[in-house]
Amino acid sequence: MNRSSRQGASGVWIIAALVLLLLILHQDNWFWTDDTLVFGFLPIGLLWHAGISIGASLTWALATVIAWPIDEDVERKLVAEVEEDEVAS
Amino acid sequence: MNHPGLPQLIIILAYLAVLLFLGVFSGRLFKGTKEDYQVASHSIGPFLLLMSMFGTTMTAFALVGSSGEAFKEGIGVYGMLASSSGIIHSLCFFVIGVKVWKIAHHNHYTTQIEFFRDRLESDFIGLLLFPILVGLVIPYLLIGVISSGSVVQSLTAGLAPDAFPSLRPDGSVNMALNGGIPPWLGSLVICVVVLIYVFFGGMRGTTWANTLQTIVFMVLGIVTFYVIASRLGKQESLFANLRVLAESVPEEKITRIEMSKMKFFTYLLIPLSVGMFPHLFQHWMTARRAATFKLSVICHPLFIMIVWVPCVLVGIWATGTLVPPKPPLPTNPNTILPFLVKTQTGMVLGGFLAAGILAAIMSSLDSQFLCIGTIFTNDVLTHYKGKENVTDSQQVLYTRLFIIGIVAVTYFLSLGNVRSVFAMGVWCFSGFSALFPIVFAALYWRGLTAAGAISGICAAIVSWCILFFQAMQQDALRTFVLKLPFGGEEYEVMPVVVMLLSSLITMIVVSLVTPKPSDATLARFFDDPEVA
CATH class of the missing domain: 1.20.1730.10 (Sodium/glucose cotransporter)
Structure with missing residues (x-):
């Protein structure tokens, strides 16, 4: 196993752990009956879930860096192959 | 104007x-x-x-x-x-x-x-x-x-x-x-x-x-x-x-x-x-x-x-x-x-x-x-x-x-009937969710067989039909949930849980006992570096 594939495998585990964490945080029983208005206008339950959306976006941003499933060389080859087919047809 | x-x-x-x-x-x-x-x-x-x-x-x-x-x-x-x-x-x-x-x-x-x-x-x-x-x-x-x-x-x-x-x-x-x-x-x-x-x-x-x-x-x-x-x-x-x-x-x-x-x-x-x-x-x-x-x-x-x-x-x-x-x-x-x-x-x-x-x-x-x-x-x-x-x-x-x-x-x-169509939204999404195990297994599990996938799809659709029929009988297409009693309390569960589990379990069980696709096909989808 080379260095980049080892990094990719550990990256997948990190992303899997972060997604699991997001799913656990999504079930926010602790704010279920809390009627606090953050900044005086935003219900805390809504703010928490907006935060989950931002957290999801950050997690997926990290995934594109440390756990992207396609090797760039393979992708280049695939795209070139399809372009050749198109030219031929 | x-x-x-x-x-x-x-x-x-x-x-x-x-x-x-x-x-x-x-x-x-x-x-x-x-x-x-x-x-x-x-x-x-x-x-x-x-x-x-x-x-x-x-x-x-x-x-x-x-x-x-x-x-x-x-x-x-x-x-x-x-x-x-x-x-x-x-x-x-x-x-x-x-x-x-x-x-x-x-x-x-x-x-x-x-x-x-x-x-x-x-x-x-x-x-x-x-x-x-x-x-x-x-x-x-x-x-x-x-x-x-x-x-x-x-x-x-x-x-x-x-x-x-x-x-x-x-x-x-x-x-x-x-x-x-x-x-x-x-x-x-x-x-x-x-x-x-x-x-x-x-x-x-x-x-x-x-x-x-x-x-x-x-x-x-x-x-x-x-x-x-x-x-x-x-x-x-x-x-x-x-x-x-x-x-x-x-x-x-x-x-x-x-x-x-x-x-x-x-x-x-x-x-x-x-x-x-x-x-x-x-x-x-x-x-x-x-x-x-x-x-x-x-x-x-x-x-x-x-x-x-x-x-x-x-x-x-x-x-x-x-x-x-x-x-x-x-x-x-x-x-x-x-x-x-x-x-x-x-x-x-x-x-x-x-x-x-x-x-x-x-x-x-x-x-x-x-x-x-x-x-x-x-x-x-x-x-x-x-x-x-x-x-x-x-x-x-x-x-x-x-x-x-x-x-x-x-x-x-x-x-035609307008009211029932809106309620169909969640049901139609639930149907697609119930088929999710099939596409996931087709991409990541070598053990998936044609019989397993077909049985999983059938299980998803049969469970969908049974639950849909029950919801229709109760005139509650939009609000229908399953009520599971546990520890003296009753828990409301979306029908999609049953559909997805039916599809998943059937697909796995049937795949384990039926013949897999040919080695050439498995190699094509799982071993080819351009695809796997």
Whole structure:
């Protein structure tokens, strides 16, 4: 196993752990009956879930860096192959 | 111009004209090949892919339904439908979309059925999936077609009371809709516009139109939020308006006191449906490169937040004390947003909002029409007639003819029972979610067999039918949940849990005892470095 594939495998585990964490945080029983208005206008339950959306976006941003499933060389080859087919047809 | 309903009608017509121009213009770039018509020659870049996928997954429900559901259920709707989708949709793009792109790009697949037939060495799976996928997409299409007619009628009310009277069952005039363009006509115009730009522009026209429509409904959603906050709050600054409005909302709407925790939890499975949406599969195939997906994966949750948070806030404000008592709020939650726009803003903004809602609707309809036309052409006609017997230009022609047919069928179905179709939304999504294990296993599990996949699909559909029948018997299609007694308490579980578990367990058990596809096929899908 080379260095980049080892990094990719550990990256997948990190992303899997972060997604699991997001799913656990999504079930926010602790704010279920809390009627606090953050900044005086935003219900805390809504703010928490907006935060989950931002957290999801950050997690997926990290995934594109440390756990992207396609090797760039393979992708280049695939795209070139399809372009050749198109030219031929 | 001050005639009621006229400015709205002019804005709607102008917007539809822009869409037609875009569709016809994109048609001029058409290369004449099937690949160009169905997947835009795999030429779509990151921004267009993001906008078209977001537009396709956000239906009328994103604007109208989100505010309506928040009006009814409170802020919990955001967690139940929006933040869950932010996690799960991107997960599907990442885990299913990128892998599917790689395999399909290598093998020139355009539809799911082409992939499943080859991966499982089974022709029958195509025959089984075909009616199921089409059957699940049609209710989804109906939601859009019916919503478009209702929105146009509601926002053009007052235009021509003599030509288009609207009466209640007791014979009295329904002032909220009287004189508005009737739903049959509004839906017909929307269907024809979508048909024209899909017909001429194919996937390229659809993607361009989706991008424009997504920008339109996102911007107009935020503008509407600002204007409604100002009109209802009557304070000097936006911040002051937001504060007084939030303080006017009853406690049960800013918390989830009335919401079942288990139902909220099990709702998490519904967004898995995007993994099996055939129209999304086709959009994935338009990507120029796998890296094109990165922007969509990252921005999708943020875009959901930008659209949903303002709509949910408007929905809960409508339950507060600052909403004027006259005219009275409508009883149908789905009309809350159009009602507030109509009563709290001017006619011009009303027209723009109608265009925004129609944009959200049409950006889903176009992809679905194109995808069903593609499935008919590729998986039935060309597959059984033989690729060598159908030229590229014939395939484009057939796809176009099938699209005309499906638009006509959907339109005529939309003239039937309206109420039950809205409830069909969650059921149709649950059906797609129940099929998720099949696509996931086909991509990641060598042990999946044709018999396992076929049994899993059958289990999903049989459980769907049984639960749907039970819900019909209880006249509770929209609110149906399973009640599980445990430890002296009763837990509400969404039907999708049962459907998905039936499909998953059956698929695994049957796959373990039936013969796998040939080694050559497994090597092709799992060992080839360009595919695995």
